[in-house]
Amino acid sequence: MLSFILKRVMQSALVLVITGAIAFSMFSFVGDPIDNMLGQERTMEDVERLRAQLGLDQPIPVQYVKFLKEAAQGNFGVSYRQGREVSEIIMERAPATLELAAVSAILAVVAGIALGVFTAIRRQGLAANVIMSTSLIGVSLPTFLIGILLIYLFSVELGWLPSFGRGEVVRIGNWTTGFLTESGRKALILPAITLGLYQMTLIMRLVRSEMLEVLRQDYIRFARARGLSDRVINFRHALKNTMVPVITIIGLQLGAIIAFAIITETVFQWPGLGLLFINAIQFVDIPVMAAYLMMISVMFVIINLVVDILYAMIDPRLRVTAK
Amino acid sequence: MTEPVLSIRNLTVEIPTRRGLFKPVQDVAYDIRPGEIRGVVGESGAGKSMTGNAVIGLLDDPARVASGEIWLNGRRIDNLTPEEKRAIRGKEIGMIFQDPLTSLNPLFTIGEQLVETIQLHLKVSATEARDRALALLDRVSIPDPATRFDQYPHQFSGGMRQRVVIALALCSEPSVIVADEPTTALDVSIQAQVLDLIKELASETQVGVILVTHDMGVIADTTEQVTVMYNGRVVESGSTDQVLSAPVHDYTKSLISAVPRPQVKLHRFPQVSYGGRETTFQIEDLARNWDKPEPSKSGKLVEVKGISKRFLEKSALLPSRRTYFTAVDNVSFDIKDGEVFGLVGESGSGKSTVARMIGTLLPSDGGQIQFDGEDTTVMTGEALSAYRRQIQMIFQDPFSSLNPRMKVESIVAEPLLHHKLLPPDQISSRVHELLDRVGLTRAAAAKYPHEFSGGQRQRISIARALATQPRFLICDEPTSALDVSIQAQILNILKDLQEHLGLTMLFISHDLPVVRQMCDRVGVMKQGQLVEVQDTETLFANPKSDYTAQLLKLMPRLAQLAG
Numbered sequence: 069m070l071s072f073i074l075k076r077v078m079q080s081a082l083v084l085v086i087t088g089a090i091a092f093s094m095f096s097f098v099g100d101p102i103d104n105m106l107g108q109e110r111t112m113e114d115v116e117r118l119r120a121q122l123g124l125d126q127p128i129p130v131q132y133v134k135f136l137k138e139a140a141q142g143n144f145g146v147s148y149r150q151g152r153e154v155s156e157i158i159m160e161r162a163p164a165t166l167e168l169a170a171v172s173a174i175l176a177v178v179a180g181i182a183l184g185v186f187t188a189i190r191r192q193g194l195a196a197n198v199i200m201s202t203s204l205i206g207v208s209l210p211t212f213l214i215g216i217l218l219i220y221l222f223s224v225e226l227g228w229l230p231s232f233g234r235g236e237v238v239r240i241g242n243w244t245t246g247f248l249t250e251s252g253r254k255a256l257i258l259p260a261i262t263l264g265l266y267q268m269t270l271i272m273r274l275v276r277s278e279m280l281e282v283l284r285q286d287y288i289r290f291a292r293a294r295g296l297s298d299r300v301i302n303f304r305h306a307l308k309n310t311m312v313p314v315i316t317i318i319g320l321q322l323g324a325i326i327a328f329a330i331i332t333e334t335v336f337q338w339p340g341l342g343l344l345f346i347n348a349i350q351f352v353d354i355p356v357m358a359a360y361l362m363m364i365s366v367m368f369v370i371i372n373l374v375v376d377i378l379y380a381m382i383d384p385r386l387r388v389t390a391k
Numbered sequence: 392m393t394e395p396v397l398s399i400r401n402l403t404v405e406i407p408t409r410r411g412l413f414k415p416v417q418d419v420a421y422d423i424r425p426g427e428i429r430g431v432v433g434e435s436g437a438g439k440s441m442t443g444n445a446v447i448g449l450l451d452d453p454a455r456v457a458s459g460e461i462w463l464n465g466r467r468i469d470n471l472t473p474e475e476k477r478a479i480r481g482k483e484i485g486m487i488f489q490d491p492l493t494s495l496n497p498l499f500t501i502g503e504q505l506v507e508t509i510q511l512h513l514k515v516s517a518t519e520a521r522d523r524a525l526a527l528l529d530r531v532s533i534p535d536p537a538t539r540f541d542q543y544p545h546q547f548s549g550g551m552r553q554r555v556v557i558a559l560a561l562c563s564e565p566s567v568i569v570a571d572e573p574t575t576a577l578d579v580s581i582q583a584q585v586l587d588l589i590k591e592l593a594s595e596t597q598v599g600v601i602l603v604t605h606d607m608g609v610i611a612d613t614t615e616q617v618t619v620m621y622n623g624r625v626v627e628s629g630s631t632d633q634v635l636s637a638p639v640h641d642y643t644k645s646l647i648s649a650v651p652r653p654q655v656k657l658h659r660f661p662q663v664s665y666g667g668r669e670t671t672f673q674i675e676d677l678a679r680n681w682d683k684p685e686p687s688k689s690g691k692l693v694e695v696k697g698i699s700k701r702f703l704e705k706s707a708l709l710p711s712r713r714t715y716f717t718a719v720d721n722v723s724f725d726i727k728d729g730e731v732f733g734l735v736g737e738s739g740s741g742k743s744t745v746a747r748m749i750g751t752l753l754p755s756d757g758g759q760i761q762f763d764g765e766d767t768t769v770m771t772g773e774a775l776s777a778y779r780r781q782i783q784m785i786f787q788d789p790f791s792s793l794n795p796r797m798k799v800e801s802i803v804a805e806p807l808l809h810h811k812l813l814p815p816d817q818i819s820s821r822v823h824e825l826l827d828r829v830g831l832t833r834a835a836a837a838k839y840p841h842e843f844s845g846g847q848r849q850r851i852s853i854a855r856a857l858a859t860q861p862r863f864l865i866c867d868e869p870t871s872a873l874d875v876s877i878q879a880q881i882l883n884i885l886k887d888l889q890e891h892l893g894l895t896m897l898f899i900s901h902d903l904p905v906v907r908q909m910c911d912r913v914g915v916m917k918q919g920q921l922v923e924v925q926d927t928e929t930l931f932a933n934p935k936s937d938y939t940a941q942l943l944k945l946m947p948r949l950a951q952l953a954g
Contacts, residue, residue, distance in 0.1 A: 286493035287494055290488055290495070290556070290559075293560075294511075295508075295511060308499075
């Protein structure tokens, strides 16, 4: 098991070095940062001084190693546009995105699995068929459209929920949270649904089809023949087997929730990382873009690592080969 | 005479379909007394399993009991509510399924599954349930129950898993066990052990056993009473000795005569002629269109010289820490032109690995395989492709060896297209001809594999194998998944092909009677090694090695069979 985890960690490190190279190459290829940082009135001296100060006069490999070293310590340099430390900006924005992503993910996973199991068990039932048909909307409508529709319905027409922003937030140390105020909680509802709907329907459909497959297996039949009740069969025997393949997809989708928060955050003007990233693109703020890219890839790598370990925990067959 | 524990009275099961009511079980009646083992025999689709499912109340929708009654210990159980039926299942009626590899939930330990069942039925504490589970494992002769208790199903061999399944069926001392083909998926020696265990348990605990099987050998060895089913109806019922030695019904007679005999060699396999389902086809016609293969230079088409294969068992970074499992260990034999060479042995003995190495599906880790004097293990490119055209394989499982998304026409045409053997405009007529010759109609070409029965699919496999006009055919357990009657048809096709087309064949099987009928010479494999190679008749009469003698002894004898 340990060697298995070590191997995965090494693979993950390799992935990070490669994404690091991509992030780093943006500095060299997407325009000259010196041009961006110094205005029109600059002397050659200023340029040279800044170049030396930023280490840009050194060979590319040396710069890359330096970049990795700094990045590993969470230091991505100074934002071109805001002139502040990138890590500081990210720390400031991260709570908004993480809170939104967490709520959406919990919504997607809990509701997705519950509805998936329900529609699999009551395959013929009316409710299950209605859920299945409605879920097509979640799969087929683009996120921004869902967001706009929700805003139109609940903010414009009914006026129940705010259409943008995070509402009032409470500061706890370095973290700002919207959970503790009513306006914060209200503001969270629409973006969370928008962001989680697609993942929820996807998980639901996946759980349903996996579960139907599992329910056809001989060991389920044998469990029936042993006289076990439907509840035990469905929720103990079938569900655990269903989860084996579903966990991989859930892991990937959780990564996607954070990465795709960009669209939702734009629609709802949510002051999170996605919005930060979109603004960074508009102003070619490369340090912010690079940091965002690295952060997302670290997140994906960690999620996948956790998924692999979970996998081995659920499925004893993998545990043995991994030993 | 004791009262029956289970009594099935004129049971009819019906399934509503678009074309009206289909009745897979009609007017079936039989009794089981305590401690009695009743065999229920017939082909697949005869309604044997359906009857068993009706007894435990597990008919799949939309099948339902249309009429008749089922009585268990003096209580009528066919009209109970689903919840009441569930309460009986596992408690009063146990069930054993065919495939021990799939009957246990892979994600729970053996102990968890046992304790769960025991606690459900007996309302005892966790410790008591555990003690009982350990005693049960011990009862079904699983060595070291305390360790095995915490292991997962994949850590057990097939025979051991079937023992666990039996232990699960026995959890709450049921009065009846329905065993649906309990040993079909097992090796001969394991089969004998499991059947012995069932016999022992029946006499010891007085549990009545319904033993559903298609294997006459199992019936002869194990049961006291037998019921023969055909097409949903009971055609004959009585004591096993009587039914087997003096069958009354024509179907029973023909079924018994279709069982391959281990004692004598016949030219053709007798087929089940009852019901007029014997299909005729002309291999001779195919021979006209067939270029007779050139005789090989040395008279030996295939020469296997000291081949070995090992698989990585445990991977490690350092080569010295890796462990290997030797599947094939220094095996040598040769196959003469036009000969059928048999390879027998238990599962895991390396038979199929040898076949795959000859078929170049697996690289060998040493030794040579010469085909007509050329070493195939070093072939590449053109030479390899030419070699592969001359050999073809037929696999065991007719369900997974055909691509379910391809039509039969494309399946049979694929080798022709791949090797560019015919211009595209002639392929279709060639495919039709091939299908014709294996006894399938032209209409079959436009269908998908799932529309065919197991036997028909195996014919499609044969047609596909013949498409390239091979010189050498590798048959890896071609009939193990088939009924006796279908098996006879397929084996006869293979025999005819071999005779008329001058094919050379490697025939792999664990079924000794079949091997005796099919093969000219036989090699016996044990744990990766070739124990002995003999002419078939000599091997069966005077086995040289102890292992062969033991295998022959375990072979079900149908001494009391008529005809």
